[in-house]
Amino acid sequence: MTSTSHKPLDLLIVGAGPAGLSAAIVGARYGLHVLVLDEFPEPGGRMLGQFHEENGGWWVGKREAERLVAECKALGVDICCSLSVYGITRTDRHWIVRTTQGSKSAVNVLIATGAAEIPCPCPGWTLPGVMSIGAAQVMTNVHYVKPGERGLIIGANMLALAIARELAVSGVVLIGIVLPSPGPLAGADASPRQQLKRLLGLASLAPSTLLRIGGKLANSLGLAGVALRLLPRKGLNIWGVPLQLRTAAVSINGEQQVESVTLANLTHDGKMITGSEREVKVDFVALAGGLYPLAELAAVAGCPFDFAVELGGHIPLHDEQMRTPLEGLYVAGNITGIESAQVAMAQGRLAALSICGEMNRLGEYPDKLLQDGLADVRQVRASALIQFQPGISLAREQIYQKFRAFQETRV
Amino acid sequence: MERIVNHPILGPRKDSRREVSFTFNGQRLTGLEGEPVAAALLAAGIRIWRRHEESGSPRGLYCAIGHCMECRLLVEGMGLARACLTPLKANMQLAEGPQLPNEITGRKLT
Numbered sequence: 088m089t090s091t092s093h094k095p096l097d098l099l100i101v102g103a104g105p106a107g108l109s110a111a112i113v114g115a116r117y118g119l120h121v122l123v124l125d126e127f128p129e130p131g132g133r134m135l136g137q138f139h140e141e142n143g144g145w146w147v148g149k150r151e152a153e154r155l156v157a158e159c160k161a162l163g164v165d166i167c168c169s170l171s172v173y174g175i176t177r178t179d180r181h182w183i184v185r186t187t188q189g190s191k192s193a194v195n196v197l198i199a200t201g202a203a204e205i206p207c208p209c210p211g212w213t214l215p216g217v218m219s220i221g222a223a224q225v226m227t228n229v230h231y232v233k234p235g236e237r238g239l240i241i242g243a244n245m246l247a248l249a250i251a252r253e254l255a256v257s258g259v260v261l262i263g264i265v266l267p268s269p270g271p272l273a274g275a276d277a278s279p280r281q282q283l284k285r286l287l288g289l290a291s292l293a294p295s296t297l298l299r300i301g302g303k304l305a306n307s308l309g310l311a312g313v314a315l316r317l318l319p320r321k322g323l324n325i326w327g328v329p330l331q332l333r334t335a336a337v338s339i340n341g342e343q344q345v346e347s348v349t350l351a352n353l354t355h356d357g358k359m360i361t362g363s364e365r366e367v368k369v370d371f372v373a374l375a376g377g378l379y380p381l382a383e384l385a386a387v388a389g390c391p392f393d394f395a396v397e398l399g400g401h402i403p404l405h406d407e408q409m410r411t412p413l414e415g416l417y418v419a420g421n422i423t424g425i426e427s428a429q430v431a432m433a434q435g436r437l438a439a440l441s442i443c444g445e446m447n448r449l450g451e452y453p454d455k456l457l458q459d460g461l462a463d464v465r466q467v468r469a470s471a472l473i474q475f476q477p478g479i480s481l482a483r484e485q486i487y488q489k490f491r492a493f494q495e496t497r498v
Numbered sequence: 499m500e501r502i503v504n505h506p507i508l509g510p511r512k513d514s515r516r517e518v519s520f521t522f523n524g525q526r527l528t529g530l531e532g533e534p535v536a537a538a539l540l541a542a543g544i545r546i547w548r549r550h551e552e553s554g555s556p557r558g559l560y561c562a563i564g565h566c567m568e569c570r571l572l573v574e575g576m577g578l579a580r581a582c583l584t585p586l587k588a589n590m591q592l593a594e595g596p597q598l599p600n601e602i603t604g605r606k607l608t
Contacts, residue, residue, distance in 0.1 A: 232541045344556065
């Protein structure tokens, strides 16, 4: 794939993660010529490093990825890895997508680029040995190399807890999960009260108790009380990792790389207790700031955006069928809001149905198929084990309303 | 850092990648063919991959998936490349990303 081919592709998908691969399968089933592009050397996206307990067994993202890739291959979907997409422009009839291996033209483009991690800077965070928590996950579960001998996680959000579990199971030594130090950058992330509320709020949302951590926290504290006084200083033991909601990381220290962290105690409302600082030896630190939608490509394409804190940040405007206001441009997966891989897969399938519907490929009952696709996403979302923020469904409804309002202004 | 041979949930590495040798700043090391240079260096216990272009302070892996560009290092024949997305090849010659002189401030490398 070196130059713009003469006949545009039916569907070009950016991102070979759960959303992109699922969309490719549905598109190919309805006869579309589909190409999937991804920057990572192998397809599967971040699913490659994810696993969690579900219904008494392990949900293993790598196996899901292998299943999706095999199905893509069987259907003749082209998957190209190790290349980057850096531009997208529209001609009067189709999209031109610029990649590090030439340009491609396509009638429809699905942007399924997923999410990136929110940086959470603190003194010493540029030292080698400090990494985003996703990096620790990828090194351990995808490349099979431990991120270090002894580590600390800074940031107590859903992402941190889910990955802490994976790292603990994989034999990586973690001395604890602590809060970032109070300051303008950390905001509510550095307040024990806010964090506890947030974690408990999420726990109550998850039908089968979020990774069981919700249950553990709720049992330890009593859901109603949120009594921070009861939080032990040394932390709650979560799968052998102390979750220390009354401790903050003041700095990461080292001459050339990470040698230690300085920790301090916090008051209930998140103020540092002077004189409580102490140095603890670690050789790596994982920063967990949460995820935000990786949406630059949609911006480059000219898609309007809206901000929704529940969805993780700036979201390309889209409707429930995954259409953006731009002709032939669709979005699916974490670019539309931070949720689990299962939701991304359902969104991918729905996006492909929308595209096939637009191209009159859905046969006799297109509306029925689209309705089923919509119901599929709603059902998967309602039963999702991992929810990153409360209020996702409501926030999504507001995005769809804004999409409708935007479309009306253009008529 | 330690390599995981048999992952308790994900099982053993499926692909039996062959061991190849490469160099970093002239030091001879071994890694697995096709794994990212980042994984090979980390497994060899090397974390400092770059000197900040202006300050010269040490830098290394940050995001591991190509987003942050922190892990750029010199790959012979390629120039600066992201360690996390560059597959290791036999006899690859790598060097840390160097501090640069600054034409505007007049700062020269000592």
